[in-house]
Amino acid sequence: MDTPINPWSSQQTEDIEKLFSLFGIEHISTVAGILPRVPSFIARGVVVGHRDYGQIAEAIRDGRPFHVLTGFMPSGHPHLGHLMVMKEVVWHVEQGGSGYITIADREAHAVREIPWQRCEEFGREYLQCLYALGYRGRTYFQSRNNVLKDLAFEAATKVNFSELRAIYGFSDETDLAHAESVITQVADILYPQVESSPAPTIVPVGIDQDPHIRLTRGIAHKLRMFTVEERDGYISVRSKNAPAEALAEVHRMFPGSRKYEGHVDIPRAGCREVSTLVRKVEIAHGGYGFYTPSATYHRFMPGLQGGKMSSSIPESIITFFEPDDVVRKKVMGAFTGGRATLAEQKELGGQPDRCPLFLLNLFHMVEDDAELAEIHRRCREGEMMCGQCKKETAERVLAFIRDFREKMEAAAHLVKVE
Numbered sequence: 001m002d003t004p005i006n007p008w009s010s011q012q013t014e015d016i017e018k019l020f021s022l023f024g025i026e027h028i029s030t031v032a033g034i035l036p037r038v039p040s041f042i043a044r045g046v047v048v049g050h051r052d053y054g055q056i057a058e059a060i061r062d063g064r065p066f067h068v069l070t071g072f073m074p075s076g077h078p079h080l081g082h083l084m085v086m087k088e089v090v091w092h093v094e095q096g097g098s099g100y101i102t103i104a105d106r107e108a109h110a111v112r113e114i115p116w117q118r119c120e121e122f123g124r125e126y127l128q129c130l131y132a133l134g135y136r137g138r139t140y141f142q143s144r145n146n147v148l149k150d151l152a153f154e155a156a157t158k159v160n161f162s163e164l165r166a167i168y169g170f171s172d173e174t175d176l177a178h179a180e181s182v183i184t185q186v187a188d189i190l191y192p193q194v195e196s197s198p199a200p201t202i203v204p205v206g207i208d209q210d211p212h213i214r215l216t217r218g219i220a221h222k223l224r225m226f227t228v229e230e231r232d233g234y235i236s237v238r239s240k241n242a243p244a245e246a247l248a249e250v251h252r253m254f255p256g257s258r259k260y261e262g263h264v265d266i267p268r269a270g271c272r273e274v275s276t277l278v279r280k281v282e283i284a285h286g287g288y289g290f291y292t293p294s295a296t297y298h299r300f301m302p303g304l305q306g307g308k309m310s311s312s313i314p315e316s317i318i319t320f321f322e323p324d325d326v327v328r329k330k331v332m333g334a335f336t337g338g339r340a341t342l343a344e345q346k347e348l349g350g351q352p353d354r355c356p357l358f359l360l361n362l363f364h365m366v367e368d369d370a371e372l373a374e375i376h377r378r379c380r381e382g383e384m385m386c387g388q389c390k391k392e393t394a395e396r397v398l399a400f401i402r403d404f405r406e407k408m409e410a411a412a413h414l415v416k417v418e
């Protein structure tokens with residue numbers, strides 16, 4: 001499995017910009033301006049890329065309905081590395097999105113061999129974190145959701161093994177449950193539009209999840225009865241597998257339209273308006289009427305040791321249940337953007353932009369922009385050495401965790417395993 005973006009690799013892919021152009025991910029700056037208020041995770045460059053976020057930003061701006069969904073694999077305790085996506089979900093709910101969280105216990109069981117009971121325990125912890133951050137919305141465990149499983153089966157009619165091989169590098173040895181966990185994630189992403197009603201859906205994820213996003217976008221399109229395309233001076237509605245009666249109805253809805261074998265051409269019409277009506281016809285005839293889902297991609301916070309933050313490397317992460325002295329030790333022992341000697345650092349200054357501790361402050365520990373800029377300046381100008389910064393950061397982390405634990409406790413009663 002050595003495709004360039006691999007959701008199961010523990011190696012973080014470095015060259016984000018290169019990946020973007022390789023896979024057609026756009027820079028978030030192309031659409032951020034549509035938002036009435038740019039959240040700090042975009043302003044600070046944490047969320048960097050997107051697919052089709054324009055339709056979400058417009059829904060926020062215009063007060064139209066949209067869904068926000070993401071998922072967590074319960075293969076270990078939640079830690080600081082999971083907070084970014086959680087905050088993104090909470091923010092989108094606050095902007096009017098209807099929230100969905102999936103606990104990917106099928107994936108954890110299939111790919112990481114986590115026993116079901118452990119999946120449930122870890123899953124509860126993730127949900128508790130979300131509620132502590134102010135999440136409001138629906139939650140489910142994949143293994144307990146029958147509508148989801150039926151949707152996964154339907155989605156599976158649109159994928160074959162050579163596609164899975166091309167996207168994920170699956171081989172003849174890959175077990176079937178692994179493929180099932182992939183199609184379950186596809187169903188997760190489409191689920192809000194089935195459980196509630198079709199609407200743009202934003203899926204905040206790390207760049208490693210892009211293969212799933214691409215696969216799902218393709219399947220969402222294949223599961224549509226119609227495509228609506230803007231042509232020179234008219235809109236073309238093409239039937240892919242719509243019943244004849246549905247196409248006839250589209251024709252009747254638009255006076256002046258012309259009907260051909262398999263498509264209807266509508267002169268002088270707006271694409272958005274036609275899409276909306278065609279979607280209604282599709283749903284009335286038993287179709288899904290999916291909006292192709294959107295995604296945002298955030299950078300990963302580096303592990304405290306400089307590599308990836310991963311549950312499999314305990315020194316790289318801080319969970320929410322560690323004793324204070326362990327937290328302090330991890331922060332004090334972290335890799336930094338410091339120089340080889342103190343003298344050199346005083347002369348050249350530190351390198352905050354590649355320092356895991358600075359990024360920890362930037363991601364989560366310092367909300368005030370001016371305060372963050374001051375930390376950056378003091379480091380870069382050789383005014384503050386790593387030892388001092390570590391001490392200050394450790395205190396911030398401890399204060400954060402204490403507060404967060406209290407919030408988690410207060411939110412425990414909201415967690416439902418279903």
Ligand code: TRP
Pocket residue numbers: 007069070071072073102104107184185188189203204205209
């Ligand atoms: N595969 C994701 C992970 O490894 C978890 C996940 C399952 C997910 N379903 C999802 C993420 C739907 C986003 C959307 O963490």
